[in-house]
Amino acid sequence: MNGYRDLRVALLGCGSVGAQVARLLLEQGDELAARVGARLHLTGIAVRDLDAPRDVDLPRELFTTDAEQLVLGADIVVELMGGIETARELILRALESGADVVTANKALIAEHGPELADAAEQVGAQLSYEAAVAGAIPIIRPLRESLAGDHITRVLGIVNGSTNYILDRMDRFGDSAEDAMRVASELGYLEADPTLDVEGYDAAQKATILASIAFHTVVPVDAVYREGISGVTSAQIEAARHAGYVIKLLAIAERLTAADGTTGVSARVYPALISRDHPLAAVHGGKNAVFVEAEAAGELMFYGAGAGGVETASAVLGDLVSAARRHVIGGPGIPGSSHADLCVLPIGEVSTSYQIMLEVRDLPGVLAEIAGLLAEHGVSAASVEQTVADGAEGTATLVIGTHISREADLAATVDALRGSAVVTAVTSVLRLEGGA
Numbered sequence: 001m002n003g004y005r006d007l008r009v010a011l012l013g014c015g016s017v018g019a020q021v022a023r024l025l026l027e028q029g030d031e032l033a034a035r036v037g038a039r040l041h042l043t044g045i046a047v048r049d050l051d052a053p054r055d056v057d058l059p060r061e062l063f064t065t066d067a068e069q070l071v072l073g074a075d076i077v078v079e080l081m082g083g084i085e086t087a088r089e090l091i092l093r094a095l096e097s098g099a100d101v102v103t104a105n106k107a108l109i110a111e112h113g114p115e116l117a118d119a120a121e122q123v124g125a126q127l128s129y130e131a132a133v134a135g136a137i138p139i140i141r142p143l144r145e146s147l148a149g150d151h152i153t154r155v156l157g158i159v160n161g162s163t164n165y166i167l168d169r170m171d172r173f174g175d176s177a178e179d180a181m182r183v184a185s186e187l188g189y190l191e192a193d194p195t196l197d198v199e200g201y202d203a204a205q206k207a208t209i210l211a212s213i214a215f216h217t218v219v220p221v222d223a224v225y226r227e228g229i230s231g232v233t234s235a236q237i238e239a240a241r242h243a244g245y246v247i248k249l250l251a252i253a254e255r256l257t258a259a260d261g262t263t264g265v266s267a268r269v270y271p272a273l274i275s276r277d278h279p280l281a282a283v284h285g286g287k288n289a290v291f292v293e294a295e296a297a298g299e300l301m302f303y304g305a306g307a308g309g310v311e312t313a314s315a316v317l318g319d320l321v322s323a324a325r326r327h328v329i330g331g332p333g334i335p336g337s338s339h340a341d342l343c344v345l346p347i348g349e350v351s352t353s354y355q356i357m358l359e360v361r362d363l364p365g366v367l368a369e370i371a372g373l374l375a376e377h378g379v380s381a382a383s384v385e386q387t388v389a390d391g392a393e394g395t396a397t398l399v400i401g402t403h404i405s406r407e408a409d410l411a412a413t414v415d416a417l418r419g420s421a422v423v424t425a426v427t428s429v430l431r432l433e434g435g436a
């Protein structure tokens with residue numbers, strides 16, 4: 001039709017995202033053909049159950065349970081099944097046959113990205129995964145292409161919508177952690193296994209991908225330091241607000257110099273304080289945002305929907321159109337870039353400032369004792385506030401803000417505080433991020 005050649009597109013999986021990709025491919029066929037210069041011909045959709053109910057009405061003859069057969073002969077394979085092993089095998093098979101692959105599978109890319117990128121490079125195929133990080137938000141392509149001539153120094157991301165939703169409810173509506181979690185669950189925001197969201201595993205997968213691309217290196221997912229939001233309390237949220245901060249679950253990728261002079265990368269996920277003036281503080285509900293700091297470009301922010309079937313389908317189709325254009329023009333796909341080969345530095349090498357909440361004995365000399373413990377470990381207090389004196393009788397609550405300190409020094413300080421006779425409890429230690 002219209003003299004366009006056909007490019008054979010095989011779709012693996014027809015769930016929330018896959019069904020929307022199929023619908024858009026069919027509905028927008030003519031326009032996509034005009035944009036690409038070839039017709040994106042959906043040859044089939046691999047499903048587990050031919051008769052399962054779908055979000056979208058799609059021609060039944062497209063469905064097949066034979067994913068392996070479908071992949072054979074495809075020009076572009078779009079993997080939207082999720083899971084690791086079957087997806088990995090099918091993608092490797094597709095790449096080895098020279099097909100381009102588009103996937104939204106963050107777990108797979110975080111675990112096997114380098115292997116898949118190598119397989120793609122061997123045959124000059126394109127492996128694209130814009131939808132794997134922050135759903136609809138263009139962030140992979142900007143990092144890989146638009147910022148390819150710059151030096152990125154730091155990436156701070158709110159890349160998990162469900163935990164952002166939970167923390168935002170606690171902050172804005174005063175919900176308890178349990179209530180906020182229940183609402184998030186009712187709205188279907190959480191993964192089938194909510195631990196993946198709540199304990200930061202999903203964000204860690206995205207941190208791996210962001211750190212690897214931003215710093216042209218390989219950051220294994222196991223090397224990402226990870227804390228989730230299950231320990232965040234209403235008292236911490238309240239204390240943060242009082243001090244002009246908000247608590248966000250951040251995925252951070254940063255170029256750092258270690259104490260011994262080694263340059264490396266830190267990749268970490270934890271709930272952190274950020275100033276209410278920081279652009280990331282305005283990311284509410286289930287939205288995602290990625291804040292990028294680059295030497296020449298300065299500060300950039302990418303904001304939008306990090307999940308949702310049709311929203312995520314937008315990113316998938318963007319990759320699909322890009323892969324299809326390559327087929328029309330010819331030439332190899334853009335290979336992954338890991339030439340910098342940087343080491344991943346442990347959390348102890350990170351320097352940031354901290355907010356420590358303590359319950360102490362309300363006695364003369366206590367402040368001096370605590371100041372002495374901080375000084376002994378090279379941690380300098382920027383502020384000390386006695387917020388309430390209404391805990392157990394004879395105790396006071398202290399909130400200490402520190403100057404920028406090394407995590408290792410801070411950890412030793414917290415251990416010393418816990419062991420001190422004047423401290424009855426260390427109730428909170430939070431890092432403050434987003435500053436200079």
Ligand SMILES: NC(=O)c1ccc[n+]([C@@H]2O[C@H](COP(=O)([O-])OP(=O)(O)OC[C@H]3O[C@@H](n4cnc5c(N)ncnc54)[C@H](O)[C@@H]3O)[C@@H](O)[C@H]2O)c1
Pocket residue numbers: 012013014015016017018046047048067079080081082083086104105106107131132135306307308309312
């Ligand atoms: N839903 C989102 O908002 C979102 C956002 C970003 C990324 N992703 C990623 O996109 C991918 C798809 O997510 P989803 O939300 O559409 O999942 P989903 O569970 O709704 O759909 C996956 C579908 O694939 C099918 N499937 C699984 N294994 C199969 C196999 N071996 N053969 C054929 N079909 C198989 C399942 O039956 C299911 O229908 C995942 O990797 C997910 O992490 C999803």
Ligand SMILES: N[C@@H](CCO)C(=O)O
Pocket residue numbers: 135159160161162163189190191197202306307
């Ligand atoms: N569970 C993820 C889905 C998108 O990857 C989230 O909450 O953001």
Ligand code: NA
Pocket residue numbers: 130131132133134135136137138139140315
């Ligand atoms: Na994205």
